[in-house]
Amino acid sequence: MIFNFFKSKNNWQHKDSNIRISAINDELKIENTDDKTIIFSMLNNDDNELVRRAILLKLNSFDAYFEASVGNSKKAVRDFALNQIQLILSGKHTISLPLTEKIAFLxxxxxxxxxxxxxxxxxxxxxxxxxxxxxxxxxxxxxxQKKNIAQFILQTFTKKQIADVQSHLLSLDLKELNDISLLTKLNKKAVNDDVSQLINDRLALLAKQIEKPKKLLKQNQLILSKLLALKDQPSYGQYITSKGNLDLQWQDSLSDMGCLSEDDRNYY
Known part of the structure; x- marks a missing residue:
């Protein structure tokens, strides 16, 4: 009788990749600490990409897919892992992430x-x-933070017809949202009347801001004209009263001088 004194290798060490894959699926247990060490070692070191993919499918973990997508040495495995992540994020996978985990992943x-x-x-x-x-x-x-802001806002308005999203965009303190041309385009993509009203309110405010310097210049010119006309006032008492009123009007206008151009401010 011949005895085999040499113990054969475990199936997960077999030179045939198909046998290694069978061992991964049927023999190695994630719950077993030693087996888990073997599994992760094979994920990072096995020569065959199909073996590594079989391990990822066995783990079926979002974290494992992500780590493999950025760190695995084989491009085909990285691509496979990335595809699994995309399926998960688009709701086409058996794994479903709650909002809290999505926020953490973001x-x-x-x-x-x-x-x-x-x-x-x-x-x-x-x-x-x-x-x-x-x-x-x-x-x-x-x-x-990584985009052309005006273009990205318009694209989002067009593709994401969701009131909360569009309203959030309009609440942002961005200079691009002071562009009448952009706001007009956004208005055509507004998902409902409430969003459209937010845009119209912004447009009305911008129109008011555009008219404000013209109105202020006209008001200041009128005050100056009235001040100059006081020299013809025959009554000193009336002169003092009128000048006091005009001085108050002028003081009131000073707080709005910031809307004028530098040349107009220097003129006054």
């Missing part, structure tokens, strides 16, 4: 994008497919 993703030459491809994909208004607003606030 922070991580934004930090990662900043370190990788501002790569925003996944952020852009997520924003394109996200439907939750709260998450869309948070994504917008991150992406607007």
């Amino acid at each position: 922070k991580t993703l934004n930090e990662t994008a900043s370190k990788q030459s501002s790569d925003t491809s996944l952020l852009n994909y997520w924003f394109e497919h996200e439907v939750d208004s709260n998450m869309l607003i948070k994504l917008f606030d991150v992406l607007i």
Whole structure:
């Protein structure tokens, strides 16, 4: 009788990748500490990309997919992991992330994008497919820092016909939202009358601001004309009263002088 004194290798060490994949699926247990160490070692070191992909599918974890998408040494595995993340973020995967986890991931993703030459491809994909208004607003606030602001606002208004999102955009303190041309375009994409009213209120305020310097110049010119006319006032008492009233009007106008051009301010 011949005895085999040499123990054969475990199946997960077999030279045939198909057998290693079978071992991953049927023998190695994530709950077992030693097996888990083996699983993660194979994920990072196995020569076969299909073996690594089989491990990712076994783990079926958002964190594992993300880590592999940015850190795995095989491009095909990184691409596979990224595709899984995209499916999750677009609601087409068995994994579903609650809002709190999405917010935490957004922070991580934004930090990662900043370190990788501002790569925003996944952020852009997520924003394109996200439907939750709260998450869309948070994504917008991150992406607007990396975009042509006016163009991004118009694109968002056009593609995201959600009242909360459009209202949030209009609440932002951005110089681009003082552009009458942009606001007019946004008005055509407003999702409802409430959003349209917000835009019309902004347009009315801008029109008032445009007219204000003209109105102030005309008012100041009138005050100066009346002051000059006081020299012809025959009654000294009436002169003092009229001059006092005109001085008060002039003082009131000083607080608005900031809206005038530098030349107009120097004139007065």
